[in-house]
Amino acid sequence: MKTKKSKKIQIEFDYDHLAVLTTALEVFSRLRSGQVDMAMSEAYWDRLIDWNEREAIHRHVRYVMFPSLPERRYDGHGGFYDQYNNEYDESGSIIKESEEWKKKKTFPNLDHPNSSFGVGNTKEMREGTIAWEIKKVIEQYLHYERNDGYRRICDVSGDGVMKFSDVEPPQILDSINGYWKPQKEFRIPQRYQEKVSKAIKNKEYNQAWDLVYKAFEKNPLPKGNMSSIQEVSGSYYVIIEKPYKLNEKEY
Secondary structure, three states, rough: OOOOOOOOOEEEOOOOOOOOOOOOOOOOOHHHHOOOHHHHHHHHOOOOOHHHHHHHHHHHHHHHHHHOOOEEEEEEOEEEEEEOEEEEOOOOEEOOOOOOHHHHHHOOOOOOOOOOOOOOOHHHHHHHHHHHHHHHHHHHHHHHHOOOOOOOOOOOOHHOOOOOOOOOOOOOOOOEEEEEOOOOEEEOOOOHHHHHHHHHHHOOOHHHHHHHOOOOOOOOOOOOEEEEEEOOOHHHEEEEEEEOOOOOOOO
């Protein structure tokens, strides 16, 4: 899918705003998907809602916004009817549509009580997919913040965006390093700085990595998606993308 180019703007948020933003985006995305009950749980997390009351609201909203197809039933007297009061002939075919069904048949259809649209269904989700993508960007940032820059393997909040819409996902600005990335920097010990610098400048990259492994032999570096040696403000660092601690195993 081709990404749509659009005008860039910057909005400054306080860190405490982010949890509110992710909740609001989650609620909107779930409402667009048809997951009304889950949207209510997110929006009203601080209230104990009776299950029957929540289910009643869930079913009513879905009846209005995500109508199922007409459920034709036999009336026991040679005729048929459905929940929308359409008129049927003797063969069971609709011969006159009710005003309610004329309106609702243009809406997205969800027949099964537990069915919903996935975020990849951009036709029906529309802005709900974009809301989900924005949420995933913020959610990933918060994941690394609360885990000291590390990724927890068993927590999907650190995964980031799986892009479905044609809108470029937002990026978070870091006041020091520009755009934030899910990575962690480890400064190479001072006694190895000059040797690593020389190896890098001579394009002896294997030697540079041998020096790094030796430098961190007693305190091994974490694993991650990708590692690189980079010069930052005159010092060399090992930059690890999506790092996770060695004592955390894949699930």
